[in-house]
Amino acid sequence: MSEQLAQKWSKCPNCGKHVHVKQWGTFRRCPFCRMPQRLLVSERLDITFDKGSFEALNFELNPVNKLDFPHYTEKIRRAQDKTGIKDAIVGGKAQIKGIDVAVGIMDNQFMVGTLNTEVGRAIRSIMEYAHDQHLPLILFTASGGARMQEGIFSLLQMNTILHTQKLLRDAGNLTINVLTDPTMGGVSASFAFGSDYVFAEDHAQIGFSGKRVIEQATGEQLPDKFQTAEFLLQHGQLDDVVQREQLRDVLYRMLILHGYGDNFEK
Template sequence: MSHYPTAGRWTTCSTCGRHVHASQWGQWRQCPYCHTWQRLTAAQRLAQLVDADSFKPLPMPERPQNQLDFPGYSEKLTRATQSSGLTEAVVIGTATLDSWPAVMVVMDSHFMMGTLNTAVARRIIQALKVGEQRHLPVIIVTSSGGARMQEGLYALVGMNLILAAVARLAAVPVPLITVLTDPTMGGVSASFAFKGDVVLAETGATIGFAGPRVIQQTQPHPLPADFQSAANLYAAGAVDAVIDRPQLRARLVTILASYGYREGVQHG
């Protein structure tokens, strides 16, 4: 028997640098040494939030072609698909949380840092349209580095198109709940991330627009160490609550129950 450890069982914590065995991360994927929450895949997030076997994917547009012929972009898309098992950086579908129905939009930072492009925008818009038509609350879990630079203006236009879909949802009215996880940055934070009727943030999430290095170059005063943290945004009144990962599902269930929506009918 080899004395070498089984491949793929150990990972390095991105915060403290300690080697963590797969069994040590636990159900909630938290470092046992520094207690940092590991970034989740869309599948892991759904498994933690929705009722077992309740998630039903919605039809998802295929990923776009390299419309701008950006060098290396097509190859990056292929590598991202191979490494993540996804065709784009968001998963959409319907599900129940403790029997309360909702449309789920879950971004995945493991696919090109969850960046927003034309395909991601189309999927989010499609999910918002389903919520609008079926009178179902929409839950968007953000995890994104912002707009995807390889698609240039096409990616930026997606921000406004999503905001228009959010406005149509609000006019029904149907509630939108956004859950900001690590990271929520750039064009995502600047557009729909804070447009929820309820805006939650996961403990430890970094949330902002530009990175601290870029911001520091624009003004002479030192930046607070935690100015883009979920806790700091809560203190400033930018989010409604900061929730530890193990309590997030229960909080979402409470919110859905308070609205009282069922398929096509509002009971609250």
């Protein structure tokens, strides 16, 4: 098979069937098992917000190797070359059916969306921007947790983001988190669940430690769907599980219900 032909086909990680690039569709679902695949930031923007409405904030992100962790600088450069962004988040202002919102999208393609000093600073900046502009905030999480190469500096971001998030809620700004696959570690343990509403995409993996680690630590067999969005909803940890085909409409209705915009569409 030629390289050009191979690029048109990929294997679904869930059912294992080979899928042509055109079969994934706009919402990136396997045509055989309907499992949603992880989205690029550009794809997330396209399916959620009004076309051409996104205006990026300039964070001037500059991740550095504070602890002289071996090969960390090289990993950052490779991730930057792969994704075209400076670190694992993109933020700015966009519109949903004409309603202005502040938005942050964590990028799982950049070192699994891990939280570090610069990503933490960017998230706080997005929240501060929403506060200053009196905008609702929609934050998409996708993270493997805190970035180990920055050690305690990564972990400190959890508390500082939580503090800024609380200030935003106390000011009366609507905050909505959308948990996507995966949302793990320190991100799930802190600000991922700290908004007014917490939604998740179907089949997203959400938790702290991995299932295998928990089973080894506790000696217990966990349910098959443990740490899935559906499992968390069943146990009262989410407000709803929303398919990405419906997410734009759901977010719009939440904005209208909280007084943003002029009309409510049934």
